[in-house]
Amino acid sequence: MILEHFKRKKYKPAKHINIQPNYIEKCPKCENMVFKDDIDLSKKVCPHCGNYFSMSAKERIESVIEKDSFVEYFKEKKIRDPLNFPKYRDKQEKLRTSLKQDEAVVCGTGKINNNKVVIAAMDTNFMMGSMGTTVGEKITKTIELSIKKKLPLIIFSASGGARMQEGMFSLMQMAKTSQAIGKLSKNNLLFISIMTNPTTGGVSASFASLGDIMIAEKGALIGFAGPRVIQQVTGTVLPEGFQRAEFLLDHGLVDMVVTRENMKYTLDNILKIHLKNKKRGILR
Numbered sequence: 001m002i003l004e005h006f007k008r009k010k011y012k013p014a015k016h017i018n019i020q021p022n023y024i025e026k027c028p029k030c031e032n033m034v035f036k037d038d039i040d041l042s043k044k045v046c047p048h049c050g051n052y053f054s055m056s057a058k059e060r061i062e063s064v065i066e067k068d069s070f071v072e073y074f075k076e077k078k079i080r081d082p083l084n085f086p087k088y089r090d091k092q093e094k095l096r097t098s099l100k101q102d103e104a105v106v107c108g109t110g111k112i113n114n115n116k117v118v119i120a121a122m123d124t125n126f127m128m129g130s131m132g133t134t135v136g137e138k139i140t141k142t143i144e145l146s147i148k149k150k151l152p153l154i155i156f157s158a159s160g161g162a163r164m165q166e167g168m169f170s171l172m173q174m175a176k177t178s179q180a181i182g183k184l185s186k187n188n189l190l191f192i193s194i195m196t197n198p199t200t201g202g203v204s205a206s207f208a209s210l211g212d213i214m215i216a217e218k219g220a221l222i223g224f225a226g227p228r229v230i231q232q233v234t235g236t237v238l239p240e241g242f243q244r245a246e247f248l249l250d251h252g253l254v255d256m257v258v259t260r261e262n263m264k265y266t267l268d269n270i271l272k273i274h275l276k277n278k279k280r281g282i283l284r
């Protein structure tokens with residue numbers, strides 16, 4: 001009888017339900033409804049399928065840095081719009097107010113257990129984490145801070161690529177940030193690059209791929225152009241899992257794939273080994 005009832009009523013899957021965005025969110029992978037409080041409690045991991053919800057820059061920093069040890073640097077007051085691109089200034093202003101954040105990257109210093117580090121985390125909530133002049137400048141300054149303070153550098157990347165609204169100026173940030181990483185390397189300082197979902201375009205083709213240790217978060221999409229573009233240009237069928245973290249590990253592009261739950265533990269271990277060897281004089 002009940003079955004009959006459902007047959008007649010036609011059951012609607014979750015994707016058709018009108019969601020109350022303030023309290024509940026739909027998992028993009030399993031399409032189950034999850035209370036926002038539960039998502040926060042589980043460190044942005046879906047309790048049904050283990051999928052990762054995207055993290056803001058601040059949440060990312062909080063997930064690895066000791067409480068109250070984070071000091072933010074290079075907060076930008078100025079809004080840049082070098083090409084006077086239509087509506088670009090307004091968009092930035094709105095995002096600054098709603099996210100309470102100046103740009104698509106948050107930078108500073110903090111401690112992972114007892115080890116002090118310089119850290120930056122990108123944020124896809126701010127124009128898909130795209131890299132314009134302000135993001136490029138903030139990342140470069142963060143790298144230089146690491147050189148000045150002689151501290152290891154950690155960058156969490158999450159980006160759709162270059163900021164289209166700033167055209168050529170955005171592309172110049174690729175060379176600028178890469179050059180700064182070169183300087184960091186000459187100073188014998190450690191750079192741990194963590195690529196999270198998604199790390200693509202100009203960010204993947206510059207500083208994010210220049211880590212001494214390359215970490216990819218489990219399941220992250222990492223690549224330059226998207227799979228659809230590659231498929232259309234080359235006329236080939238791409239293999240399963242193409243451009244995912246695990247695929248990149250199999251093909252030698254990253255050193256390790258780490259789950260979100262193990263990220264802090266992994267970073268702590270790398271820092272301990274690195275600093276111990278540096279003290280012993282094994283590393284210069």
Ligand SMILES: [Zn+2]
Pocket residue numbers: 027028029030031032046047048049050051
């Ligand atoms: Zn799920």
